[in-house]
Amino acid sequence: MAKAEYYMVRESFVGELDGEAVEYHKGEVVAGDDPAVRRWPESFGPLVVRSRSVIEQATAAPGEKRGA
Numbered sequence: 001m002a003k004a005e006y007y008m009v010r011e012s013f014v015g016e017l018d019g020e021a022v023e024y025h026k027g028e029v030v031a032g033d034d035p036a037v038r039r040w041p042e043s044f045g046p047l048v049v050r051s052r053s054v055i056e057q058a059t060a061a062p063g064e065k066r067g068a
Contacts, residue, residue, distance in 0.1 A: 005031070005032050005047075006029050006030065006031060006032060006047040007029070007030050007031075007032060007034075007037055007044035007045060007046060007047055008027060008028070008029055008030070008044065008045055008046070008047045008048070009024045009025060009026055009027060009028045009030065009043060009044060010026065010042075010043055010044060010045050011026050011043065012024065012025045012026045013040070013043055015036060015039065015040060017035050017036060017039065018035075022036065024036060024043065029047055030044065
């Protein structure tokens, strides 16, 4: 698996790390240095961020009127 800073859980699962049960849920973001990423690399994929939103300016600029 390529080196990445963050990964996303592919499918929810429960595992055991250091004698404790740990839960990971589908879509959860996990840091690349999390022990679970090394233990179960097939359960994680690269974090993909998609954005189609347009950020609207909240206030009018000086001398500009906002339509309502």
